[in-house]
Amino acid sequence: MRTVDVAKITEAVAKLCVDACCYLSEDIYEALVKGKETEESPLGRDVLGQIIENADIARNESRPMCQDTGMTVVFIEIGQEVQLVGGSLEEAINAGVAKGYTEGYLRKSVVGEPLFERKNTNDNTPAVIHYQLVPGDKVKIKLAPKGFGSENKSGLKMLVPADGVDGVKKVVLETMLHAGENPCPPVVIGVGIGGTMEKAAILSKKALLRDIRQRNAHPAYAKLEEELLELVNKTGIGPQLGGTTTALAVNVEWYPTHIAGLPVAVNISCHATRHAEVEL
Amino acid sequence: MTEKIRITTPLTEEMSRKLKAGDSVLITGTIYSARDAAHKVMTEALARGEKLPVDLANQIVYYLGPTPAKPGDPIGSAGPTTSGRMDAYTPALLEATGLKGMIGKGSRSPAVVEAMKKHGVTYFAAVGGAAALIAKSIKKYEVLAYPELGPEAVAALTVVDFPAIVVIDAEGNNFYEEGQKPYRRL
Numbered sequence: 330m331r332t333v334d335v336a337k338i339t340e341a342v343a344k345l346c347v348d349a350c351c352y353l354s355e356d357i358y359e360a361l362v363k364g365k366e367t368e369e370s371p372l373g374r375d376v377l378g379q380i381i382e383n384a385d386i387a388r389n390e391s392r393p394m395c396q397d398t399g400m401t402v403v404f405i406e407i408g409q410e411v412q413l414v415g416g417s418l419e420e421a422i423n424a425g426v427a428k429g430y431t432e433g434y435l436r437k438s439v440v441g442e443p444l445f446e447r448k449n450t451n452d453n454t455p456a457v458i459h460y461q462l463v464p465g466d467k468v469k470i471k472l473a474p475k476g477f478g479s480e481n482k483s484g485l486k487m488l489v490p491a492d493g494v495d496g497v498k499k500v501v502l503e504t505m506l507h508a509g510e511n512p513c514p515p516v517v518i519g520v521g522i523g524g525t526m527e528k529a530a531i532l533s534k535k536a537l538l539r540d541i542r543q544r545n546a547h548p549a550y551a552k553l554e555e556e557l558l559e560l561v562n563k564t565g566i567g568p569q570l571g572g573t574t575t576a577l578a579v580n581v582e583w584y585p586t587h588i589a590g591l592p593v594a595v596n597i598s599c600h601a602t603r604h605a606e607v608e609l
Numbered sequence: 610m611t612e613k614i615r616i617t618t619p620l621t622e623e624m625s626r627k628l629k630a631g632d633s634v635l636i637t638g639t640i641y642s643a644r645d646a647a648h649k650v651m652t653e654a655l656a657r658g659e660k661l662p663v664d665l666a667n668q669i670v671y672y673l674g675p676t677p678a679k680p681g682d683p684i685g686s687a688g689p690t691t692s693g694r695m696d697a698y699t700p701a702l703l704e705a706t707g708l709k710g711m712i713g714k715g716s717r718s719p720a721v722v723e724a725m726k727k728h729g730v731t732y733f734a735a736v737g738g739a740a741a742l743i744a745k746s747i748k749k750y751e752v753l754a755y756p757e758l759g760p761e762a763v764a765a766l767t768v769v770d771f772p773a774i775v776v777i778d779a780e781g782n783n784f785y786e787e788g789q790k791p792y793r794r795l
Contacts, residue, residue: 370792376736383742393676393686396740396760434685436676436760447646449759478691478714478737502795510785511691511715513737563794569714569737570774571788599738 330412331466333609335421338468341607342425345472346401347433349605350393353384356540357517357602360577364515373572380568380600394601398435399474401426401456402534408465419458427452459531471538471606479512479599485530488591494553497522497593498560501579504595505561510569513599517541518561518579521594523586532582533596538604541578554579619667620709622729628775630782634733635770640712641665642673644690646761648698655705662754663763669710674760675750684750688740689714692732700724712773722781733773746771
C-alpha cells in the first residue's frame with residue numbers, strides 16, 4: 330500500500346482552484362483563436378478578440394478570467410492500492426477549496442442551503458465531489474469550477490429508444506436555443522448519453538473535462554460530436570451578439586443503458602470551460 | 610467597428626431615448642452594482658414603502674458580483690452576470706426609482722421591455738466572461754449598502770470608458786435578435 334497524506338490533497342486542490350480560474354487551458358485558447366479566424370460576423374470577431382485579450386490578461390496578471398469563479402466540482406480517482414492518511418478526504422478537499430478561494434482572491438459563490446435561507450458559506454465550500462476507485466497506486470484530481478450563467482442553461486431529457494440519433498440532436502439543439510446568449514458563448518457542450526438519469530448528468534459534466542481537440546474513441550460518437558457542433562453553429566447565436574461560432578466543441582460521453590431508455594443530459598459551459606488536473 | 614458613443618452618467622431619459630440597439634458605447638462616471646440578492650432586498654424594501662439606501666434616479670445599474678480585489682487593486686474581475694434573473698424585480702424597480710440604464714448579459718422578459726419603453730430605459734450588454742478586461746475600466750469600488758451580501762452588495766463604481774453595447778433600446782428594439790438572425794441557418 331502506498332500512503333498519501335490528505336494534507337497533500339488539500340494543497341493540490343487549493344492550487345487547482347486558482348490555476349483553473351486564472352489560466353485558460355491550451356485547447357480552449359487554440360479554439361478561440363481559430364474561431365476568430367473563421368467567424369463570419371465582424372462583431373463576432375470583435376467579441377472573440379476581447380475574450381482572447383481577457384484570457385491573456387488573466388494569465389499574465391494571475392487574475393480570474395471571470396468574476397463567477399463557480400461552484401467547485403471535483404472528480405477524484407483513488408487508486409485501490411492507496412491508503413489515505415491524516416484525516417477525512419472530504420474535509421481535506423473542502424479545506425483545499427476554502428484555501429484556494431480565500432488566498433487566491435476568488436469569489437465565494439456558494440450558499441449553504443438552497444431554498445429558504447440562502448446564506449453564503451463565505452469560503453465557497455462545499456465542493457461537489459465525485460469519487461471513483463480505480464486500479465493502481467495514484468490519486469488523480471480533476472477540478473472544474475462551474476459558473477452558473479451556463480449551468481443554469483443545462484438540461485436533461487429522458488428519451489425513449491425510438492427517438493434515436495435525431496432525438497438526441499433535437500435535445501442538444503433545443504437546449505442551446507433556449508440558452509441563447511446567456512451562457513457566455515462560444516460554449517463548450519458536454520453531452521451524456523445512456524446510463525440512468527443521474528449517470529447521464531454526471532457523464533455530461535465529465536465530458537466537459539475532456540480536451541476539446543480529442544474526439545470520442547467510438548467512431549459513431551466521434552461523428553455525432555462533429556455533427557452536433559455543426560448543428561449548434563447554425564443557430565446564429567455566435568459569440569453572444571450573433572455569428573457562426575456558437576460552440577467551440579461538443580464532447581459526448583456514453584454508458585450502457587436500460588432496454589427501455591435513452592437518457593440525454595446536456596451540460597453547457599462558457600467560453601472559459603475551466604478545468605485543471607493533477608496526479609499525486 | 611462603428612464609432613463608439615461616449616456617455617457620462619447620470620443618464621437622463623432624454624439621453625437614454627437617443628440610444629439605439631446596436632450602438633457601441635463607452636460609459637464614464639458612477640454606476641451602481643446590484644444583482645440577485647440586492648434586487649430582492651431592494652424590492653422588498655420598496656414594497657414596505659421604505660426609501661432605498663441609494664438614489665437610483667437617472668442612474669445605471671450593473672449586474673455584477675466581482676471577485677475580491679487583490680491588494681492595491683480597486684476591484685477584482687468584474688464581468689456582467691445573467692440579467693434574466695433580475696427580470697422578476699426590474700419593472701417595479703424602474704417604476705419606483707427612475708433608474709434609466711441597466712448593464713448585464715442576455716435577453717430580458719417582455720414585461721421588462723414594456724417597462725423600459727414606458728420609462729425610457731436602455732439595456733446594455735457587456736461581453737460575458739471578459740471580466741479581467743472589463744475590470745481595467747473600473748477605477749473605484751465602494752460598498753454603499755447591504756455589505757452583509759458580500760459580492761452581492763450594492764456598490765458605487767467609478768468607471769472610465771466602460772465598454773458596452775446597447776442591446777435593447779428604449780423603443781424595445783433587440784440587437785441580440787437582429788445580430789443573430791443573419792447567421793441562423795437551421
